[in-house]
Amino acid sequence: MAFLFPQKVLFKHCDPAGIVFYPRYFEMINDCVEAFFDQVLDDPFEVLLRSAGIPTAEIQTRFHAPSRHGDALVLTLTGNRVGRKSFTLDIEATCGDELRFRARSTLVYTDANGQSQPWSHALKSKLDAFTGAPL
Numbered sequence: 001m002a003f004l005f006p007q008k009v010l011f012k013h014c015d016p017a018g019i020v021f022y023p024r025y026f027e028m029i030n031d032c033v034e035a036f037f038d039q040v041l042d043d044p045f046e047v048l049l050r051s052a053g054i055p056t057a058e059i060q061t062r063f064h065a066p067s068r069h070g071d072a073l074v075l076t077l078t079g080n081r082v083g084r085k086s087f088t089l090d091i092e093a094t095c096g097d098e099l100r101f102r103a104r105s106t107l108v109y110t111d112a113n114g115q116s117q118p119w120s121h122a123l124k125s126k127l128d129a130f131t132g133a134p135l
């Protein structure tokens with residue numbers, strides 16, 4: 001399955017050269033992941049993060065083409081691997097037919113003290129179903 005997250009490029013995303021500055025892409029990625037937890041996993045961050053954490057352990061990104069103010073990006077999130085304590089996801093950002101960036105990110109489920117923990121059964125089941133992992 002895939003989760004689609006539209007993101008228009010705004011003035012605040014752009015550097016003086018008129019292209020998106022890469023930390024703003026990382027914020028878009030996090031916004032996409034937050035919407036995914038809310039809309040697909042039905043576990044919004046404002047609830048989940050009261051008792052847990054989901055820090056990013058690793059993120060790899062390749063920037064293929066610059067984005068400019070007004071571009072209509074679409075971030076497409078797919079599941080890559082659901083582990084006992086982690087979830088690796090892929091995000092591809094496009095504008096029309098043009099690829100802008102690809103990222104692979106691993107989130108780790110933690111308790112409120114930042115210690116890694118196994119996913120709850122409910123969350124793991126939803127992540128498995130989304131990722132298409134064998135049940």
Ligand SMILES: CC(C)(COP(=O)(O)OP(=O)(O)OC[C@H]1O[C@@H](n2cnc3c(N)ncnc32)[C@H](O)[C@@H]1OP(=O)(O)O)[C@@H](O)C(=O)NCCC(=O)NCCSC(=O)c1cc(O)c2ccccc2c1O
Nearest residue numbers: 053054055056057058082083084085086106108110114116
């Ligand atoms: C991330 C850590 C808590 C991991 O701790 P530790 O190394 O002790 O974990 P384990 O050895 O038990 O492994 C658990 C699990 O993680 C996988 N893993 C660990 N490291 C990596 C890695 N580098 N790449 C890929 N996978 C990794 C390991 O394979 C295990 O997976 P299984 O599924 O197989 O069990 C700890 O390392 C840590 O705290 N790191 C620092 C994190 C950090 O500071 N990140 C950057 C800033 S925080 C951040 O970006 C962020 C914060 C939030 O509050 C968020 C909230 C909500 C959404 C996103 C957030 C967010 O992105």
